[in-house]
Each structure stands twice: as structure tokens, then as C-alpha cells.
Amino acid sequence: MKRDPWVEALSPEQREAVSLRWEARVQSELEVGMSFTNLSERLEQAGIGGAVLKLARESAQQERRHAELCHELAELYGERNVSLPDMSAWEPIRFGRSRPELELHVALLGQTCISETIASGWLRACIRRIESPRVRAAYALHLREELNHARVGWTFLAAHPPSADIRRALSASLRTQVQANVNAWANEANFLSGDALPAHGFLSREDSIDAVHATVNDVIYPGLELHGITPGANES
């Protein structure tokens, strides 16, 4: 792989810490890709086509490409061969809803309107601080495609307005669903073991949480409210 002066300016400890984070992201990208494949199949079974299905299928492919990109960066920073994770045991998340229609809505809302939207806001916050040209290009590609991943759910809601009972059910669990994502983003394990390296795309925990909160408050909640899904509104 081509040498990178930004990488070489780091200490061996910093390089290894960054490499480990990219390696972890390989797995999460692959998991998200498999989840989008599963979501695409479920959308198709539910008779959902058009832009929603097309975006979902493209998202599955793009997440696999993101994983390859993360893998390259893990090897670049670590100066070592990085093994690809074994994904054979992956299983889709089940939310335990008895009605398939509601189960699909909860999964779609969580993966796209919440998770991918947070990811988009977080990537944007990272890009503002990145100085490494190679990492900036990687994040820019991620963000551009992440927007379409989030649009799967937003387009679904716009094209297929949920019934009143689905909206009530989604509203009732919305705050918990959002908080689960916020908590995961704040997990210490997601951050470098040493100091943050925003020039290389690794924000401090505080800055990451700020970006997540801003996205939740300025994009996710107002966007869902537009479709009649409001945290805590479990009665109508």
C-alpha cells in the first residue's frame, strides 16, 4: 500500500490504536451490510418496491465496500495483515413484535431513520475536523452513501404512511430505541485507547456525543414528528 505521510507522523502506539478501530469497523460494516440484505428481502416479501427497495439493496452492497475500505485503512495504519471477521454466525435482530408489519417498521426505523441518520451526522462532524486527505476521502464516500442508507427509512415513511396503530406503537418505543443507539455511540470501546485524533477521523467521546445528540434533536425527532411518530406519544 502506498505510504502516507499523515500515518507515518503518528507514533507506533497511535497507529496501532487507530488500526484497531478500523479493524472493529470492518465487522460493523459487514454486519450492517448483511442487515440491509435481510431488510431488502423483508421489504420485498412485504410488497415494498420502488425507490425504497432499490436504496436498500444498494445499501447492502455499499456497506460491503465500506468494510473493504475500513480493512485497507486498518492495514495501512497498523502496517500488518488484518484478517476479515467470520460472519457465518450473524443473525438478524428480532424485536419480538408479533405482527410482521410492526416488526418490519421497528427494524426499518432503527436501522435507517435512527442508526444511519446518526451515522451521517457523526460522519459530517468528523469530516469537519479531518486533515488527512486519505481519511477525508474515505469519510466523504461513507457520508455520501450513508445518506442514501438513511433515506431508505425516510422514503419508506413518506411513500407508505404508517397506520395510526403502527404510529402509536413506534412512538411508544421511540425514546428507548433512540437511547439504545445513543448509548452505543457513547460506548468507551468505540474510541481510541489514547488521545482522540480528529485529524485522522477519530473524535473525542465528548465531540462524538455532541454530534449524536445534535442529529437526534435536529433531524431524527423532527423528521419522525413529520410522520406522526413522536417520543412518548403512545396514546392518541
Added chain:
Amino acid sequence: MVDPLYRALVLAALGLAGCESTPATDAGAAERDTGEESDVPADVPVDAPLGAPDTPISDAGEEEDAPCPADAELPTPPCYLIL
């Protein structure tokens, strides 16, 4: 101020939804429907200031409200959280 991300996602999706009856909707539809370029800086200006949250949510690890019974059934989704 409306967050550019809100425009790029929520409002763009309203335009995309109009394409639902056209199975051949292509990947660039969102950009065209919003009159935006597909490149990131034009789509979501990375230098655009974030609006101040007017309804802050709780800090990570804190719960504002006790979860309703339906919430308790929700597993913490482990796999699709990062990117």
C-alpha cells in the same frame, strides 16, 4: 435554522417517495429531486453550523422517562449502530 441533514434526508425523501410508482427509480433521484449535487459538500455542507438542540435528550446512560411496557421488549441492537 433547518439542519442541512434534515433537508438531505427527511425532505429529500418526500421527493423520492413520489418516485415510488416508478420501479426504475435510480440512485441519483434524491439529488435531482432536491436540486442538489451528489457530492458531499454540496449535499450536506460539512462546514454548515449545527443548530442548537432545543429539546436536549438525556446524556448517554441516563433515562429521561421510565420505559413503557412495550419498550422493555426492545433488545439493544448490537450490530447496526456504528456505520
